[in-house]
Amino acid sequence: MNKKKLVDIIVNNAVVLTINESDDIIKDGSVVIQADRILDIGKNIDINEKYQAKRKINARGGVVMPGLVNTHTHLAMSLFRGMADDLPLDKWLSEHLFPAEKKFVDEEFSYWGSKLALSEMMLSGTTTFCDMYFFEKEAGQATKEAGMRGFIGEGVVSEFGDEDEIFYNKIKLTAELLEKYKKNTLISIVVEPHSCYTCSKKILIKLKEYAKENNLLYIIHLAETKKEFDDVKKKFGVSPVEYLDKIKVLDEKTLAAHCVWLNDNDIEILRQRNVKVSHCPKSNMKLASGAAPIGKLFEKGVVVSLGTDGSASNNNLDMFSEMDYAAKLAKVTTLNPEVAKAKEVVRMATINGAKALGMENEIGSLELGKKADLIILDFNKPHLVPVYDYYSHLVYCASGSDVETSIINGKVILENRKIKTFNLEETIEKSNSIAEKIKTA
């Protein structure tokens, strides 16, 4: 009799959505995890013959799929959720968000706001995210405690204050973060100028130089609103995308959030430079910014991933809801129901997110040798019955609250909807007490 190989975890009785190149779906399937990686994927019967596990997790016929990748968010802004709604972006930023940030955002705000956001993401199927905010040292600490995979970047705004001093301070912080997390496989550091309307040309260029020297991603809000498009055109005579191209900050390591206001030449530039896009449909709808032309971007072969943006302009971090909106917004704005098909949208939230972050060889699909970042959804629920098409259900029926279990880097961080890595009650309590201070200020 053959001896079975002992492995760490087997997730069995699952419908395994691999999101691999051929979109293989394995019914009555199992995923085998050894340390931080996927060792095998197959039918229950075959996996049972080959392996015995220290731990078995029964998916009870539910879907097992790659953890979702949220490529654009502002974690700690969760503490501003619902504080200022129903406003256009420029007014929302200049009259509400920027003054509130100046007054309230500090280490404590960033730490607990990040933890609040991380809790919400863990409970809704996100396993990897890309954050842009302030006091990122605290966001990094919270991410480390959560056991999530995070891209952490100190947001740079140069319009208030001395730009040389701002540049020096932000680079110092970034360098400290790089040093702190150089051996951490879950946390990556990125360079994040806020936008071309809040950062000077000099800062934008210098940050790109720093990113290149250190082989880091360069992440920026781009062409989000008509106002941005018109202002840049007026000031520089070109569109926001053309402007960033002119100053040579666009390349394959640039991830641009929003990309709503694009002309045909802009789309061609994004394609040529291999810039990755983070599409944030709910934030764009809520701030009435417009609808990114994702159909056209797909046609050109531009990598379009999905982001929630911060909770102050969404107002949640549920990537299932984001998928639903992404599909429907693309359809209603083009009057074409064949744009943004469910299967494409699931790829946006998984493998395209991995590509946007340069992680496609490690995450974004369930394949042998990749990192074990996966989620289990409970499909024994009325709103998910019956099933004709799993992709359709993930986009149009499921929500983050259907996620039962989440595994990141081979570690179970959420089990039966309980966060295993930190105390959720304490996070909620601290978040409410910080909000209380904001309300009474």
Ligand SMILES: [Zn+2]
């Ligand atoms: Zn944003």
